[in-house]
Amino acid sequence: MDENDFLAGRFEEHRSHLRAVAYRMLGSFSEADDAVQDTWIRLSRTDVRDIDNLGGWLTTVVARVSLNMLRSRRTRREDPLEAFVADPAVCTAEGNDPEHEAVLADSVGMALLVVLETLAPAERLAFVLHDMFALPFDEIAPIVDRTPTATRQLASRARRRVQGSPGDLEVDPIRQREVVGAFLAASRGGDFQALLALLDPDVVLRADSAAVAVGAMAEVRGAAAVAETFSGRARGARPALLDGIAGLAWAPGGEPRVVFGFVIASGRIVGIDLLSDPDYLRDTDVQLLDG
Structure with missing residues (x-):
């Protein structure tokens, strides 16, 4: 097995986790797959000997990629809002596991995804990584270019919105x-x-x-x-x-x-x-x- 095959094998060990992070960030299976693919491309161009914790490194990268995609949406708000509605159904694109996608969608829930769509990108990332994947704030802070204290505030504000908001939030x-x-x-x-x-x-x-x-x-x-x-x-x-x-x-x-x-x-x-x-x-x- 050559080095590239070995690296690909290690990446596949983390693919499901990375896709779950990206889906919760983006609410779209196709965009989550794009984020995961971008993460693989970045890994393939990186000297893995400099990476002490591959799982943590990959999570950080897919989070940064997803954050950039969310921010790109903000610059295209002249596009119809329907373009950013979360995927409610199972995607059947080749290479995806429909059963896994159904389980993933059920685990998040459409109501939560609707609420997440109302959050600012940095709020959404802080909430998803901390509350859903238990990442500490000092690891999340560099991703959103904020201090750990400010990152904690972002997650706290997002949490209040998620916990106390009805399902028909205004997104316009x-x-x-x-x-x-x-x-x-x-x-x-x-x-x-x-x-x-x-x-x-x-x-x-x-x-x-x-x-x-x-x-x-x-x-x-x-x-x-x-x-x-x-x-x-x-x-x-x-x-x-x-x-x-x-x-x-x-x-x-x-x-x-x-x-x-x-x-x-x-x-x-x-x-x-x-x-x-x-x-x-x-x-x-x-x-x-x-x-």
Whole structure:
């Protein structure tokens, strides 16, 4: 057996795991296969004598490839959203195992894949690698170019969305911005009734430890309580994109100090994350918008 055959054999030992990682990241069997193939190409061009842990190295590479593919989707948002809907059925392309694909799809679940599609790419990667594959944050952090603390925040925010979100989450970025804009206008104007109309009855407002340290409540539940919290009190906030997702930011002098992340379902806000951790703010792509 020559060296290339030996390397191919070792790669095949990890293929199922790599495909599972890529599928959970991308929600598409065909794209998962592309990511795995790209990983093999990179391995075949690498001196394996420099790799101490082949499984860990391959997981990192397929995660980076998948992350790049997710980010590429973000730059093509003019394409129909249907192009990015997760595969609900078993793929029957040559070389794939339909039974294995059915088991893999069932293990993830369409509801979870729908929720994962609403996450920013870095959030999705942090959640998938940590919560589904038990990778420590210090290994995930270099993949998303963030500190371990900021990576933990990404996973925590994603986890709250996954655990507390209904199945009909809003994924249209234009509609997201409309809802967030209406919330900001109602908050600035002190329009309590308009806020109530925008909030789900069971909405939850959560603040991170940094925000709590400067006076925010750790958690507020219910539309009336959340509306009261924001009514007339967001005059300094402005629209922003947080890793590509519609949100708000308080940014005196153009420097984000606090950001507000929103979870929206059926046109109503079901969750708000108040985030002020310095590491998170430094490592999050906050794009301030006019308004």
